[in-house]
Amino acid sequence: MTENTANCASQNDKAKSDIVSQVARIIRRAGLDYEGWRYIAKRVRKVCQLRPAKKGRRLPRILNADDFRRFYEIVDQAKEVQHALMLRLLFFTGVRVSELCNMQIGEIDLENHKIRINSGKGDKDRFVLFGKAFATALRTHMAAHPNHRWLFQTRRNTRFTTRRVQQIVKAYAERAGVKATPHTFRHQAITWLTRHSGLADAELQLITGHARRETLAIYQHVALDGDLEQKYQDAMKKVDL
Numbered sequence: 001m002t003e004n005t006a007n008c009a010s011q012n013d014k015a016k017s018d019i020v021s022q023v024a025r026i027i028r029r030a031g032l033d034y035e036g037w038r039y040i041a042k043r044v045r046k047v048c049q050l051r052p053a054k055k056g057r058r059l060p061r062i063l064n065a066d067d068f069r070r071f072y073e074i075v076d077q078a079k080e081v082q083h084a085l086m087l088r089l090l091f092f093t094g095v096r097v098s099e100l101c102n103m104q105i106g107e108i109d110l111e112n113h114k115i116r117i118n119s120g121k122g123d124k125d126r127f128v129l130f131g132k133a134f135a136t137a138l139r140t141h142m143a144a145h146p147n148h149r150w151l152f153q154t155r156r157n158t159r160f161t162t163r164r165v166q167q168i169v170k171a172y173a174e175r176a177g178v179k180a181t182p183h184t185f186r187h188q189a190i191t192w193l194t195r196h197s198g199l200a201d202a203e204l205q206l207i208t209g210h211a212r213r214e215t216l217a218i219y220q221h222v223a224l225d226g227d228l229e230q231k232y233q234d235a236m237k238k239v240d241l
Contacts, residue, residue, distance in 0.1 A: 060187035067178040068188065074176040083168060085141055086152050086160075090182055093128040094189030094208055096121060097162045097182035103151040105142060110135050120209050128207055 045051075063071065075084050090100060099117050107116040113135055114127045130138070142151075150159040165182055173180040190208055193199055199207075 060191070061179075062184065062188045062191050063178055063180060067176070071172060071176045071178055071180060075172050078172070081141070082152055083172075085137060086165070087169065087172070087185070088134065088137075089130065090185040091189050092130045092134055094186045094193070095128055096186060096209075097165050099209075100152070100182070101150075101160050101162055101165060105148055105151055108138065108142065108151060110139050110142075117209070122209075124209065126206065126209050128209075 062068075072084075072088070075087055078084075086100065089095075090097070093100075093115065095103075095117065099120050102118065103115060104118075107118065109115065113132055114129050117126050117128055120126060142148075145153070148157070152160050154160060154164075162182075169180055169182050169184075186208075190204065193204060193207075197204075
């Protein structure tokens with residue numbers, strides 16, 4: 001591609017972007033609702049042949065075993081029972097932080113060790129699982145708060161906001177000397193299950209709520225286990241270089 005061709009392409013892209021911006025301003029002035037805005041934006045993208053740039057694949061960052069355990073040790077030292085339950089459930093279920101905040105008492109199935117997630121990402125419902133050993137802790141928590149609507153409630157009897165849970169995780173992470181967000185524990189859970197559970201991708205997809213099975217492929221890269229690494233090292237020893 002010549003320099004002139006590249007400049008023309010750049011100018012065309014800028015012109016298309018300017019058109020979309022102008023249309024957006026017109027839509028706002030017209031007071032159209034969200035659905036009206038979506039329809040017009042879709043038509044503009046089609047006419048202008050606009051396509052979103054392809055996103056590169058980034059591997060999720062997870063905690064190593066020592067950091068992972070240290071984080072929960074710090075949580076336990078604080079003796080905040082609700083925090084301990086909440087942050088463990090983030091890992092056990094692999095849910096998104098918004099899904100954790102929206103968990104209701106009535107959706108907890110202690111006998112079958114599962115929780116119904118209503119209107120998760122993409123407005124989809126699904127069930128997530130938790131370990132049998134954790135059911136006792138949840139049962140005790142629920143029995144201590146028989147009038148609660150939400151599984152985890154603030155002192156004002158409202159559900160936790162996603163922002164508040166993010167702050168809680170950040171505070172414990174800083175005290176533990178690690179970097180973590182609520183989503184870290186979703187990555188942690190899926191990586192652990194990919195490495196240890198033997199679940200097929202389709203089964204993991206049901207639990208995690210991923211829209212596309214291909215998304216789970218990134219966890220196979222993160223979950224390189226000791227056996228695989230040892231096989232690699234053994235093979236490389238045989239190379240005479």
